[in-house]
Amino acid sequence: MxxxxxxxxxxxxxxxDKLSARKLLVVQEATVHNELMDRTPFVAVDAVGxxxxxxxLVAVGSGGRFTALTDGAPADATIVGxxxxxxxxxxxxxxxx
Numbered sequence: 001m002x003x004x005x006x007x008x009x010x011x012x013x014x015x016x017d018k019l020s021a022r023k024l025l026v027v028q029e030a031t032v033h034n035e036l037m038d039r040t041p042f043v044a045v046d047a048v049g050x051x052x053x054x055x056x057l058v059a060v061g062s063g064g065r066f067t068a069l070t071d072g073a074p075a076d077a078t079i080v081g082x083x084x085x086x087x088x089x090x091x092x093x094x095x096x097x
Contacts, residue, residue: 002058003083005030006050010043018073025050025079027058032086032093044077045070055094057081 008026012019023046029039034055047067050056056079064070064078086094 001063001080002060003030003032003086004028004044004056004058004079005034005036006052006054006056006079007036007041008052016074018070019045019075022046022069022073025052027056027077027079030055032088034094042077044079045073045075046079048079048082050079050082055083055086055096057083 004027006025007028010024010026024043025046026041027044028041029037031037044058047069058077059080060077064075065073067078067080070078084096085092
């Protein structure tokens with residue numbers, strides 16, 4: 001899984017049937033300190049109701065297809081969690097406000 005921040009949304013009126021009625025969000029990989037990394041943003045299926053600016057967990061590759069919403073769907077990235085906090089080496093590095 002990757003830590004990423006939701007930086008936008010994507011709308012596709014025509015898409016694969018298994019993605020019908022699924023929200024698509026643009027995410028960019030982030031550090032444990034909620035700082036964006038110098039990586040290309042990508043689109044992920046939202047399985048948890050995430051919103052813009054939130055720090056999320058993204059399952060990538062075949063793991064992106066192991067949710068109730070994406071089972072059998074052509075999804076390589078799925079948002080599977082919204083982070084409330086992160087602790088690294090015994091110190092809080094992120095806490096949702």
